[in-house]
Amino acid sequence: MTTNEMYEKSDSAHLAEFAAPGRHWFRLSGTLRTLETLFTITRWGALAWTAQAVLDRAGVHETWGLVAFAVMGVLAVGADWTAGTLAERGARAVSTGLRQRLTGALLPTAGRISETGPAEAAWAMVDLADDVADFHARTAPLNRSAPLSMIAVLAVTAAVHWPAAIVLVLTTALLPLNMRLAGLFAQHGADRQSAATRHLNAVVLDSFRGMRTLRELGAVGRRGRTLTTAAEQLNKSTMSVLRRAFLSGMVMDVVITFSIAVNATYIGLSLLGYVQVPHAPRLDLFTGLSVLLVCPMYFAPMRARAAAFHQRERAMIGARTIRDIVKDTPAEVARAAAPQLTEPVGVSLTAVRFRYAGADHDTIRADTEFAPGTWTVITGASGSGKSTLLSLIAGLRRPSAGSVTWQTSSVRQAPALGGCAWVGQQTVLLDATVRDNIRLGGPEATEEQIRWAVDAAGLSGVIERLPQRLNTRLGEGGWGVSTGEARRIAIARAFLRGARLWLLDEPTAHLDADSEREVVEALRRATDGCTVIVATHSFTLAAAADTVLAIDDGLLHDASPVNAR
Structure with missing residues (x-):
């Protein structure tokens, strides 16, 4: 294992450790995300059932299909809203816990005093704690729900029409490579953005602290140009990150669109009678529409994980910085000795x-x-x-x-x-x-x-x-x-x-x-x-x-x- 891999493993361990205060809420959120997937699958099945009933002129089935569609829709929306609320609560718990640890390390009440500069301390307290918390709020529920959701979609697709499930499995093999490329793009861009942010924070803080001296020396204009340059560097690095995110997201969308297009083409040709896979069950409107509606749900967790790669690199930088600040700080903040010494010391x-x-x-x-x-x-x-x-x-x-x-x-x-x-x-x-x-x-x-x-x-x-x-x-x-x-x-x-x-x-x-x-x-x-x-x-x-x-x-x-x- 190389030195960089060892550091990355250590950073990942600290990033996972920092999630502890919100882990309970993230588990509940992940469970509700899985339920939302099941409710949504049932809702699309009800819609396909209703379409088949309309085609067959079965009025009773139309009514029950619409009722099931409405009920499952309400349940899916409720599960999604509740999952989001629980994830936000977990994020607040994580950010609050990190700020408490940072406060204990940065203020002289914790058994040590950090050598952290004020600009980096403010950056960690204000921005990085939220970066770590937001990453966990987004990915921790997803890590719990994604495997179960994808298995559920794949199982339903296989039960309805197994050739469509094979197409999903084959295209899945292309996605990990794209996600790895997304991660490499994100890491390089996030490092540059982090350096630019740290530099801008230092310039702003030093400018405010030394404003009187700058004014007396007539250097306010020069300092303003330095501040502008630092802001432009941060803007360029941020746009670079956005371009990388767009590129990796575009590659992911191409793979997903290709998979869905193959299934859609196959189902359309099968319904028209031009294609027939040996030993495959007969396709009708219900099965074909069910597959088309459910297939995009199979890729939704992977799309979310790919997007989270960019957020993960920011969170890794945050975890590394926070770790360096709070290391060697006791878990419990040590208070001044009591009682006060009453004799000369x-x-x-x-x-x-x-x-x-x-x-x-x-x-x-x-x-x-x-x-x-x-x-x-x-x-x-x-x-x-x-x-x-x-x-x-x-x-x-x-x-x-x-x-x-x-x-x-x-x-x-x-x-x-x-x-x-x-x-x-x-x-x-x-x-x-x-x-x-x-x-x-x-x-x-x-x-x-x-x-x-x-x-x-x-x-x-x-x-x-x-x-x-x-x-x-x-x-x-x-x-x-x-x-x-x-x-x-x-x-x-x-x-x-x-x-x-x-x-x-x-x-x-x-x-x-x-x-x-x-x-x-x-x-x-x-x-x-x-x-x-x-x-x-x-x-x-x-x-x-x-x-x-x-x-x-x-x-x-x-x-x-x-x-x-």
């Missing part, structure tokens, strides 16, 4: 190594202790791994080797997601009030607790200057605050969490000297008695630390003597 790094996938060397090598209740500053060149080290301590990443441990006088545990406070370089302010932005750190916080957080972060003066104090709306379309003031809002959020371990990633980056001093003072107040680990280039923060460590060529080591705070 010490951190132990024991023979820790971390290497990114595909890298040829370790990004981090660390073996050290962070004492409870101390400030530690980590310095190093940009890209040396400071932020990666903080993410290992927070539990956002797992070390490639070694272990990270949190410990107090009474507890020793692995990092618990959500169990520490994090203040980074970028402070996200929601389109909400100042109070609501601060309350993100503690949704159940009382007004008095919010006031404590404001005082601890040194925000009182800022709040007093805002037009509606804590009720002032911030963010898009609201009131603006400076970068330093936004950082202090982030400090207030972190204070409200009540965590005793604080991880700070360049908390004073891009601030002027006065703003940096104010933020450092706010941090000192807010973190009194807590363990603080800071990744920074700031000499001001380094001077406030008990210990300064440095990362050099991936190795964490002492950088300077201990300073008194």
